[in-house]
Amino acid sequence: MAEFKKSFIAALWFVILTFPFVAMKVDSFEKVVTWRWDNVLYMGVGCFFFSWLWRYLLQRKEFSKTEDKNKKSLFQQTLKDRLFSDPKVFRPVLIAAFCVAVIFPFLFSPYQTTIMTTALIYVVLGLGLNIVVGLAGLLDLGYVAFYAVGAYSYALFNYYYGWGFWSILPAGAILAAMFGVVLGVPVLRLRGDYLAIVTLGFGEIIRLILENWDEVTFGPQGIPNIPKPNFFGLEMDFQTTTLYMYFVVFVMTIFTIVVVRRLNNSRIGRAWIALREDEIACQAMGIDTTKTKLIAFGLGATWAGMMGVFFAAKNSFVNPHSFTFIQSAMILCIVVLGGMGSIVGAILAALILVLLPEYLRAFSEYRMLIFGGIMIIMMVFRPEGLISNVRRKYELHGGEKN
Amino acid sequence: MDYFLELLLGGLTRGSIYALIALGYTMVYGVLGLINFAHGEVYMIGAFVGLIVSGLLTVLGWPVLAIVAIATVCAMVYAAAYGFTIEKVAYQPLRHAPRLSPLISAIGMSIFLQNYVLLAQSSDFQAFPQLVPDFEFLEPYTHIILSSELVIILAGVVTLIVLFLLIKFTKIGKAMRAISQDRQMAMLLGVNVDNVISATFIIGSALAGLGGILVASHVGQINFYIGFIAGLKAFTAAVLGGIGSIPGAALGGLILGWTESFATGYVSSDYEDVFAFGLLVFILIFRPAGILGKVSSEKV
Amino acid sequence: MQTILDVKQLTMDFGGLRAIDHVDLDIKQGEIVALIGPNGAGKTTFFNCITGIYKPTGGDVLIAPPEKKQKRINGKKPNQITVAGLARTFQNIRLFANMTVLENVMIGQHCRTRTGIAGAVFQGKKVRAEERRVIDYSHTLLKKVGLDQYVHHLAKNLPYANQRRLEIARALATDPFLLLLDEPAAGMNPQETAELDQFITRIRDEENVSILLIEHDMRLVMSISDRIFVVDYGKKIAQGTPAEIQNNKNVIKAYLGEDIDDA
Ligand SMILES: Nc1ncnc2c1ncn2[C@@H]1O[C@H](COP(=O)(O)OP(=O)(O)O)[C@@H](O)[C@H]1O
Ligand SMILES: [Mg+2]
Numbered sequence: 011m012a013e014f015k016k017s018f019i020a021a022l023w024f025v026i027l028t029f030p031f032v033a034m035k036v037d038s039f040e041k042v043v044t045w046r047w048d049n050v051l052y053m054g055v056g057c058f059f060f061s062w063l064w065r066y067l068l069q070r071k072e073f074s075k076t077e078d079k080n081k082k083s084l085f086q087q088t089l090k091d092r093l094f095s096d097p098k099v100f101r102p103v104l105i106a107a108f109c110v111a112v113i114f115p116f117l118f119s120p121y122q123t124t125i126m127t128t129a130l131i132y133v134v135l136g137l138g139l140n141i142v143v144g145l146a147g148l149l150d151l152g153y154v155a156f157y158a159v160g161a162y163s164y165a166l167f168n169y170y171y172g173w174g175f176w177s178i179l180p181a182g183a184i185l186a187a188m189f190g191v192v193l194g195v196p197v198l199r200l201r202g203d204y205l206a207i208v209t210l211g212f213g214e215i216i217r218l219i220l221e222n223w224d225e226v227t228f229g230p231q232g233i234p235n236i237p238k239p240n241f242f243g244l245e246m247d248f249q250t251t252t253l254y255m256y257f258v259v260f261v262m263t264i265f266t267i268v269v270v271r272r273l274n275n276s277r278i279g280r281a282w283i284a285l286r287e288d289e290i291a292c293q294a295m296g297i298d299t300t301k302t303k304l305i306a307f308g309l310g311a312t313w314a315g316m317m318g319v320f321f322a323a324k325n326s327f328v329n330p331h332s333f334t335f336i337q338s339a340m341i342l343c344i345v346v347l348g349g350m351g352s353i354v355g356a357i358l359a360a361l362i363l364v365l366l367p368e369y370l371r372a373f374s375e376y377r378m379l380i381f382g383g384i385m386i387i388m389m390v391f392r393p394e395g396l397i398s399n400v401r402r403k404y405e406l407h408g409g410e411k412n
Numbered sequence: 413m414d415y416f417l418e419l420l421l422g423g424l425t426r427g428s429i430y431a432l433i434a435l436g437y438t439m440v441y442g443v444l445g446l447i448n449f450a451h452g453e454v455y456m457i458g459a460f461v462g463l464i465v466s467g468l469l470t471v472l473g474w475p476v477l478a479i480v481a482i483a484t485v486c487a488m489v490y491a492a493a494y495g496f497t498i499e500k501v502a503y504q505p506l507r508h509a510p511r512l513s514p515l516i517s518a519i520g521m522s523i524f525l526q527n528y529v530l531l532a533q534s535s536d537f538q539a540f541p542q543l544v545p546d547f548e549f550l551e552p553y554t555h556i557i558l559s560s561e562l563v564i565i566l567a568g569v570v571t572l573i574v575l576f577l578l579i580k581f582t583k584i585g586k587a588m589r590a591i592s593q594d595r596q597m598a599m600l601l602g603v604n605v606d607n608v609i610s611a612t613f614i615i616g617s618a619l620a621g622l623g624g625i626l627v628a629s630h631v632g633q634i635n636f637y638i639g640f641i642a643g644l645k646a647f648t649a650a651v652l653g654g655i656g657s658i659p660g661a662a663l664g665g666l667i668l669g670w671t672e673s674f675a676t677g678y679v680s681s682d683y684e685d686v687f688a689f690g691l692l693v694f695i696l697i698f699r700p701a702g703i704l705g706k707v708s709s710e711k712v
Numbered sequence: 713m714q715t716i717l718d719v720k721q722l723t724m725d726f727g728g729l730r731a732i733d734h735v736d737l738d739i740k741q742g743e744i745v746a747l748i749g750p751n752g753a754g755k756t757t758f759f760n761c762i763t764g765i766y767k768p769t770g771g772d773v774l775i776a777p778p779e780k781k782q783k784r785i786n787g788k789k790p791n792q793i794t795v796a797g798l799a800r801t802f803q804n805i806r807l808f809a810n811m812t813v814l815e816n817v818m819i820g821q822h823c824r825t826r827t828g829i830a831g832a833v834f835q836g837k838k839v840r841a842e843e844r845r846v847i848d849y850s851h852t853l854l855k856k857v858g859l860d861q862y863v864h865h866l867a868k869n870l871p872y873a874n875q876r877r878l879e880i881a882r883a884l885a886t887d888p889f890l891l892l893l894d895e896p897a898a899g900m901n902p903q904e905t906a907e908l909d910q911f912i913t914r915i916r917d918e919e920n921v922s923i924l925l926i927e928h929d930m931r932l933v934m935s936i937s938d939r940i941f942v943v944d945y946g947k948k949i950a951q952g953t954p955a956e957i958q959n960n961k962n963v964i965k966a967y968l969g970e971d972i973d974d975a
Binding site: 277281305399401 | 763765789790791794795799800802806807808809810811812814815818819820822823824825827828829831832833835839842843846847848851863864866882883886
């Protein structure tokens with residue numbers, strides 16, 4: 011009963027809060043007010059149950075915390091942990107996923123294949139940002155700026171100098187990396203929250219420049235007719251191009267996964283995580299934190315730059331509208347939902363966040379609302395994400411001899 | 413000369429607005445050490461509540477003065493309620509979480525609120541009625557300053573003075589200062605930290621709401637996105653002045669307001685926002701503590 | 713014996729507060745030196761100043777690693793000082809909570825290894841060998857501090873006393889010639905503290921390091937220290953052997969009789 015009362019009060023509070031917004035719509039020219047009482051009802055009922063769920067989840071979180079302490083659960087492993095750490099379990103899953111990805115474009119229409127290509131681009135972007143935010147703990151809110159740098163380098167170099175995809179791919183990557191380093195050198199000395207704001211500002215500056223520098227970037231109209239990558243100069247029809255694009259991105263995805271995985275368990279990756287966990291202790295352990303941050307930031311930017319080139323090629327068209335803060339937010343949401351530093355998590359989250367709105371149209375209207383909600387809810391209830399980054403168990407031997 | 417005066421007063425108007433919003437950032441930063449990314453959204457909420465309430469009362473045929481008063485009060489109260497709720501939902505559960513968590517939660521809240529207003533109201537710009545009447549005594553000077561601008565400047569000045577006195581002399585103000593110095597110690601000395609944090613959010617948000625309705629009535633149109641840019645600029649102002657410092661917020665607001673006003677007036681208006689962000693990056697790089705802020709080292 | 717750390721007239725101000733006031737301190741190779749004083753005396757601040765976490769307002773910090781020339785380290789960054797051979801633990805444990813125990817120690821080896829991005833991606837022979845060495849060395853260290861049964865556990869799940877041991881192992885992994893321990897016995901029970909006694913001496917002997925420690929447990933301090941420095945309100949008020957310190961009037965006054973009788 012007490013629970014009922016609490017939920018009721020919460021619901022009442024939110025109904026009052028949202029009342030002017032959901033119940034009324036005012037047209038101050040026509041001087042009419044449209045009333046929407048049904049919305050108030052939905053809001054009340056929704057908030058009632060949601061607040062119940064909220065409190066239940068909070069309690070569960072508290073409970074599991076004390077539980078952990080009591081049991082000193084040092085040796086316990088959940089089923090999920092096993093799924094990702096036991097090769098006997100995850101290898102078949104991996105192979106199956108690979109096979110599905112390979113035959114996917116042959117089973118489905120070019121339209122579906124294009125969507126899947128987009129999803130894979132986001133997987134790679136998610137993995138790239140995961141290095142910066144998830145591993146090194148640097149909150150980069152302007153990630154899309156580097157993506158834009160990559161995309162526009164393809165568009166512009168192609169338009170003005172006729173460069174092809176394969177020569178611009180490394181150029182775009184290097185250019186984005188340079189932007190990353192130039193921004194990073196002064197900014198990475200700052201506290202984490204300032205970094206967030208500066209990167210946010212930087213993202214906006216890049217977009218505004220693209221929008222206003224008409225003579226070069228053609229402003230909001232963008233640049234059309236960007237060619238797709240060619241395959242040793244072969245002429246290809248629409249269907250084959252789509253297929254080819256898909257596989258190029260797919261190979262890129264595999265490449266990224268391998269690279270990130272290896273970095274994650276290397277000397278550099280450990281330094282990133284140490285940096286994320288405790289910057290002062292990290293520095294006191296002899297790690298040059300500025301350099302370590304810069305490597306993470308630059309590497310993240312490089313990846314965004316490369317994917318920008320892919321994006322421009324896939325769409326054959328770029329304009330500033332593709333590079334708004336919303337994109338940065340979406341990529342960040344992939345990292346947060348997937349789990350900081352978790353590769354499998356980032357992949358799953360990218361697929362969920364891209365494919366779900368694509369196939370559930372009703373969902374797509376509420377997409378951004380849900381992104382925002384996910385970020386809050388994940389932080390409050392499950393900061394480790396869907397799939398927490400399980401640290402590798404390094405094999406021990408030889409040590410015994412001493 | 414008139415053009416210069418117009419830019420000067422225009423800058424003062426902008427500066428007052430930035431200061432009004434920057435105060436919220438600075439106060440929250442003072443007690444929580446957190447950048448409340450959703451603060452710009454509270455400003456936007458204030459503007460929308462002003463729009464809806466004034467629209468409703470106009471339709472009902474209330475007298476103009478009553479409409480202005482009620483709409484302003486509603487905007488402030490609602491903004492305060494939103495600020496309070498935001499803290500309870502998105503920040504309070506994260507008091508002891510790693511430093512990245514509340515930041516991400518704050519970004520999430522900002523995105524959520526923008527889209528909530530977009531869905532519940534509209535994605536288009538909406539016309540905002542002119543709430544401030546044209547003062548007769550300003551008639552000869554309208555090419556230099558509008559009455560709505562005068563009101564904004566006055567509101568800014570009055571708010572600053574009131575807030576300054578509040579922080580300096582009231583119990584809650586002292587508690588705020590105590591918490592910003594050393595939260596653990598303040599708690600031991602019997603300060604109710606939760607209440608003070610809530611109060612901080614309520615005051616800061618009410619000011620943002622006031623800013624929202626004043627600007628909306630001055631500019632004449634609003635949409636769900638106005639809080640994003642305004643918030644970013646107000647944050648710039650707060651950092652410029654020295655985040656955590658109330659006079660700093662005012663100073664930062666003025667400098668930013670004038671920079672923008674003169675830069676767009678004499679250089680180019682296309683890059684208005686670029687000037688602001690450029691200034692932000694510049695300060696953070698060369699003087700992250702801001703003009704009036706103190707350089708502090710974390711206790712290890 | 714060679715002097716390996718020589719601190720001259722070190723001073724540190726926070727705004728108006730002088731946390732350290734012209735303090736001199738020296739350590740000779742192989743010594744265990746204790747820095748004691750009441751809470752808030754400035755001991756941790758002293759550590760922070762010599763390890764580069766704070767920039768001292770005045771004075772000099774000189775180090776002379778064995779077989780190397782003496783050099784000034786004040787004003788250097790913490791990581792540079794660690795590379796130069798000073799390693800520390802923290803009063804409020806600062807482990808990398810979500811990394812495994814083994815990884816925490818491996819981080820200590822970071823500054824003694826070279827693998828870069830390209831190496832990590834291509835995993836060449838040299839890189840793998842280096843990684844192997846780091847793992848084995850870290851594992852050996854963990855055995856020495858008695859944590860080898862926990863290698864794969866997350867640091868945050870260790871009991872308190874073991875977290876302190878892990879911090880010591882992590883510091884040792886940076887290959888220091890001087891180890892700075894900030895209240896290693898804080899939060900330990902009497903038995904764990906008693907074990908710490910031998911533990912610290914053993915580390916000194918086996919790892920060939922000198923030790924500077926801050927500690928409140930007088931029994932521990934008196935039994936293992938070669939020399940003791942006492943600070944109060946940021947000023948050095950006494951220095952000498954344990955016996956000398958126990959009978960020093962200033963010290964007794966500073967402590968108002970507390971603790972010192974137990975020794
Ligand atoms: N970063 C800092 N800013 C301001 N004051 C500090 C800082 N670090 C330490 N102090 C002050 O310096 C004094 C000494 O503290 P500390 O070195 O921690 O003492 P101890 O370790 O001897 O207990 C205390 O008064 C403390 O408040
Ligand atoms: Mg101390």
